[in-house]
Amino acid sequence: MVDRNTGIGGNPVEEVVIEAGEALRDRAKSYTPDTNWARMVDHFKREWQLYVMLAPTIIWFIVFLYKPMYGLQIAFKDYSIFRGVANSPWVGLEHFQVLFSNEQFIRAVWNTIKISALNLLFGFPAPIILALMFNEILHATYKKTAQTIVYLPHFISSVIIAGIVITAFAPTGGIVNIILGWFGMDSIYFLTRPEWFRPIFVGTGIWQEAGFGSIVFLAAIAGVNPSLYESAVVDGANRWQMMWKITIPSILPTILIMLIIRIGNIMEVSFELVILLYQPATYETADVVNTWIYRQGLQSGQYDLAAAAGLFNALVAFVLVMTANSLSRRFSQTSLW
Amino acid sequence: MAGVNLSGIIKRYGAAQVVHGIDLNVAEKEFVVLVGPSGCGKSTTLRMIAGLEEISEGDLEIDGRRMNRVAPKDRDVAMVFQNYALYPHLNVADNMAFGLRIRRMPKDEIATTIAETAEILGLTEYLQRRPADLSGGQRQRVAMGRAIVRHPKVFLFDEPLSNLDAKLRTQMRAEIKRLHNRLGVTSVYVTHDQVEAMTLADRIVVMNDGRIEQVGTPMELFNNPANTFVAGFLGSPPMNQMKAQLTETGARVGGSEINLARPINGHAGRDVIIGIRPEHVTLQPGDQTTALPISLDLVEPLGSEALLHARFAETEVVFKAETHGNIAHLQGVSEVHVPAPLVQIFDAETGRALSLEH
Numbered sequence: 001m002v003d004r005n006t007g008i009g010g011n012p013v014e015e016v017v018i019e020a021g022e023a024l025r026d027r028a029k030s031y032t033p034d035t036n037w038a039r040m041v042d043h044f045k046r047e048w049q050l051y052v053m054l055a056p057t058i059i060w061f062i063v064f065l066y067k068p069m070y071g072l073q074i075a076f077k078d079y080s081i082f083r084g085v086a087n088s089p090w091v092g093l094e095h096f097q098v099l100f101s102n103e104q105f106i107r108a109v110w111n112t113i114k115i116s117a118l119n120l121l122f123g124f125p126a127p128i129i130l131a132l133m134f135n136e137i138l139h140a141t142y143k144k145t146a147q148t149i150v151y152l153p154h155f156i157s158s159v160i161i162a163g164i165v166i167t168a169f170a171p172t173g174g175i176v177n178i179i180l181g182w183f184g185m186d187s188i189y190f191l192t193r194p195e196w197f198r199p200i201f202v203g204t205g206i207w208q209e210a211g212f213g214s215i216v217f218l219a220a221i222a223g224v225n226p227s228l229y230e231s232a233v234v235d236g237a238n239r240w241q242m243m244w245k246i247t248i249p250s251i252l253p254t255i256l257i258m259l260i261i262r263i264g265n266i267m268e269v270s271f272e273l274v275i276l277l278y279q280p281a282t283y284e285t286a287d288v289v290n291t292w293i294y295r296q297g298l299q300s301g302q303y304d305l306a307a308a309a310g311l312f313n314a315l316v317a318f319v320l321v322m323t324a325n326s327l328s329r330r331f332s333q334t335s336l337w
Numbered sequence: 338m339a340g341v342n343l344s345g346i347i348k349r350y351g352a353a354q355v356v357h358g359i360d361l362n363v364a365e366k367e368f369v370v371l372v373g374p375s376g377c378g379k380s381t382t383l384r385m386i387a388g389l390e391e392i393s394e395g396d397l398e399i400d401g402r403r404m405n406r407v408a409p410k411d412r413d414v415a416m417v418f419q420n421y422a423l424y425p426h427l428n429v430a431d432n433m434a435f436g437l438r439i440r441r442m443p444k445d446e447i448a449t450t451i452a453e454t455a456e457i458l459g460l461t462e463y464l465q466r467r468p469a470d471l472s473g474g475q476r477q478r479v480a481m482g483r484a485i486v487r488h489p490k491v492f493l494f495d496e497p498l499s500n501l502d503a504k505l506r507t508q509m510r511a512e513i514k515r516l517h518n519r520l521g522v523t524s525v526y527v528t529h530d531q532v533e534a535m536t537l538a539d540r541i542v543v544m545n546d547g548r549i550e551q552v553g554t555p556m557e558l559f560n561n562p563a564n565t566f567v568a569g570f571l572g573s574p575p576m577n578q579m580k581a582q583l584t585e586t587g588a589r590v591g592g593s594e595i596n597l598a599r600p601i602n603g604h605a606g607r608d609v610i611i612g613i614r615p616e617h618v619t620l621q622p623g624d625q626t627t628a629l630p631i632s633l634d635l636v637e638p639l640g641s642e643a644l645l646h647a648r649f650a651e652t653e654v655v656f657k658a659e660t661h662g663n664i665a666h667l668q669g670v671s672e673v674h675v676p677a678p679l680v681q682i683f684d685a686e687t688g689r690a691l692s693l694e695h
Contacts, residue, residue: 230389231422235436238409244462245435249426 047217050078075311079304088304095308097321107307108292111285116266118202120129122261127213128255132243135221150211162276165204166191191277201286205270220254221247255335260336264321267313274337289313338398339413339490339523340365341386346395348381348547356381357547358395368517370526372534373544373570379527380495382544387416387493398488410439415484416493420500421476423468423483427431429455430464433482454482457516474505479512485520492517494526498533504610510536531571535559543567561681565688568612568681574644576612579656580685583607587627588682591650596627598677609691612681615644615657618673626674631656633671645670676680 046049070085075095077088099105130150137143153161168175169190177187190196224247232242248255271290278286289309297306321336329335341363348356356378363369370652384390386397386408397404404412415436423432430451437447455461458478468476477497484492494513498506514537528534532540535555543550543558543566550570551563558641562568568576581588581602587597590613595611613679631647631654643664645656658672682691 047485090627225420226423227418227420227422228424230387231483232435232439233389234387234409234414234416235483236439237435241439246424246690251425 004199072307072311074304075308076126076306079301079307081303091304094314095305098305099308104287104290105289107284107288108289112267112269112288112290114285115201115269117200117287118198119205119269120262120266122202123206124259126210127253128217131217131221132247133213134218135247136239136243150214152211153208154212156208157269158272158276159206161204162273165200165277169200192279194282194283197278197282197286201270201273204273204277206283213316216258217251217254224250252332256328256332256334259337260321260324263324264317266320267317340367340398341491341525342398343382343386343522344396344398345394346382346385346397347575348378348385348390349393355547356385359549361542361549361552363523365418365523366521368524368526368537368539369542370534370538370540371542371544372528373501373530375481375529376546377544378547379529379542379544383416383493383495383525383527386491387414387465388412388491389416402568404473411489413490414493415487415489415491416495417477417480417484417497419496421480423476423479425468426432428465428467429460429471429479429482432468432479433486436483436487450486451482454486457485457519458482471502471525474509477501477509478512481516485516486521487501490523492524494524496528499528506530506533513537531573535571541571543570545570562612563690565612565615565683568683572614574615574655574657576614576681577652577656578610578612578683579650579652579654581609581611583609583682587677588680593629593650594627595629595675595680596625596677597680597682598625603649604691608681610685610688613654613675615655617679618656618658618675619671620667620673622674623676625677627677628672628674630672631670633668636664638666643667645673 074085074088076090076092078091078094079085079088107265134143134147137146137192138161157163162230169172169186171189176190180187187239188196190200228246228250229242232246237245256267267289271288271294274286274288274291275294278291293306293309293313296302296309325335325337339608341361341539343359343361346359347354347585348355359378359382361369371382373379381390384393384401388404388407392405399412399414427435427437433451433454435456437450442450451464452461455464458481458588460478460482463471463475463479471479476636480497497513501509510533513526517537526533526537538555540552541555541558542552545566551558551567553561558571560566562571562576565578568577579590579591579594583589583601583606584594585601585605588595588599588609590611618629619626629649631645631649633647634643634653635646637644637646638660641660642657643660644666645658647654647656658667658670658673660667672694683689684691
């Protein structure tokens with residue numbers, strides 16, 4: 001016999017799925033634990049390798065995130081390093097009263113909100129726009145080169161980034177002032193002028209992180225079914241229409257998830273970059289909650305007051321992320337949990 | 338409506354040539370099915386017609402106009418994709434209206450067209466649903482609706498039923514056939530399923546390895562396959578094929594001589610492959626039949642029919658027999674009878690059908 005099997009046979013994928021289903025059923029039948037405890041023991045015996053792999057992450061969370069929470073109580077105590085956390089006397093909400101009557105703290109809160117709002121307004125769309133632009137590049141080598149160039153700043157230490165920014169904006173020899181000079185403008189010492197801190201800080205953040213941040217959106221774009229584009233091409237859509245009508249709606253769930261995460265981190269303005277770029281002359285616009293905590297807690301030794309400020313920061317972030325998540329769930333059926 | 342004409346169509350990806358000079362003329366209102374195994378070039382050919390793949394060489398004409406360099410949107414074709422290609426964020430009405438909005442059709446015309454098409458496809462009550470809330474069959478209907486609303490000159494179908502289960506596939510097959518009869522739009526349909534090809538096509542194009550093996554009506558291809566590939570591809574189970582040698586009176590297969598009931602015309606001694614369709618044999622001798630001694634291996638009941646798996650002349654063969662509601666009488670079968678006029682003969686070297694005329 002010749003060519004007996006050139007016609008249509010069974011679908012091999014279907015067969016594998018059926019076999020996998022049967023194997024699961026067989027495994028379910030093979031043990032009948034009497035109690036929840038027996039079921040759990042049985043489960044650990046079968047899946048212990050997974051828990052071993054999970055353990056380092058759990059340990060990291062416990063040691064670095066949960067154990068330090070014990071120290072949060074000093075936000076409500078008159079903390080002394082000699083008495084320790086447990087033996088320091090309780091003072092209730094006294095530190096919070098001090099915080100909210102401290103003009104510098106209130107200014108730091110407003111600065112944090114303003115910088116975060118600018119970051120959200122300009123910094124959040126930047127990686128999305130970059131990803132959409134990368135997606136339109138057809139030349140593979142050009143695309144890879146462009147991607148590598150915009151990813152690079154992410155891997156540079158903040159200290160070097162700050163050094164580059166300080167050099168670029170220097171009043172003499174800085175590239176920005178040299179360019180201003182070409183147009184007959186006077187040099188500006190940008191980093192000592194409060195009104196320039198926020199644009200420089202937000203711009204630096206975009207330059208450093210937009211490229212790397214675009215990876216997640218590029219991955220989302222890569223997941224869009226290619227036949228949607230082919231179908232649109234046959235229907236007569238151009239690339240612009242495809243971007244608006246297919247790409248962006250398709251990656252909208254990813255955009256919303258990233259937005260929720262971003263809102264959760266709204267109070268976490270890049271601490272080290274602020275420390276590296278600000279100076280007393282720019283505190284008016286540059287001092288944020290974290291830098292204020294750093295100065296009060298570590299430099300002035302007021303750990304209890306700094307802990308209260310940190311707790312306030314965390315509570316605000318918690319409320320924001322909860323609100324963003326529930327709004328997103330209600331209006332777009334997309335949420336983190 | 339329009340015809341589609343392909344002449345000398347070649348497709349290359351770098352140095353690799355995957356379609357080797359396709360010549361095909363699809364007449365106006367005709368339903369042509371491209372069928373073949375995976376990787377035979379049928380989808381590539383369809384995508385070249387749609388404009389989704391560039392044509393490396395050759396000419397494509399739609400409605401008499403050369404289309405090689407014409408953008409897909411200007412070819413006036415509509416395509417139905419294997420995975421439906423429905424926009425998940427749009428509801429059924431918006432999915433169907435997508436192409437019309439791109440073409441800036443007035444809103445009231447869009448609404449009327451959508452309503453009419455939804456009525457034809459039984460989708461009226463689902464117009465506000467999103468694709469995720471539809472069954473596979475409903476999604477397939479929406480995909481077809483999106484193509485229909487455009488009123489294109491040519492419909493292109495790329496394995497549109499392969500994601501459906503067997504029952505739904507049968508239903509949708511009939512719906513596509515009815516739709517074609519109603520709309521009468523020239524259609525090119527790609528499938529790897531020979532049953533779809535046989536049931537839907539006005540003409541079938543059997544492809545293999547980037548070439549057309551045979552073009553013809555379903556029954557032409559079934560009754561007179563041009564070569565062993567077509568003989569083995571169409572029909573379920575496929576045609577039994579076995580090596581043989583022509584004699585003065587017929588063909589010798591192992592120790593048996595099969596009556597061919599046609600003049601051998603000096604071909605005696607030639608090595609051939611003979612083909613016998615499983616459904617062409619009988620259990621009782623008849624006019625011009627030859628008895629084939631078989632060694633029965635297995636009987637597979639299918640209801641009104643059963644498949645007899647057996648060995649004949651050291652070759653595995655499958656024949657069909659009627660059960661009449663019982664397979665007991667099939668268990669002891671030791672010979673089947675082959676009607677001479679229905680035996681196909683192919684050249685052993687080239688695999689091409691032999692006429693033995695001279």
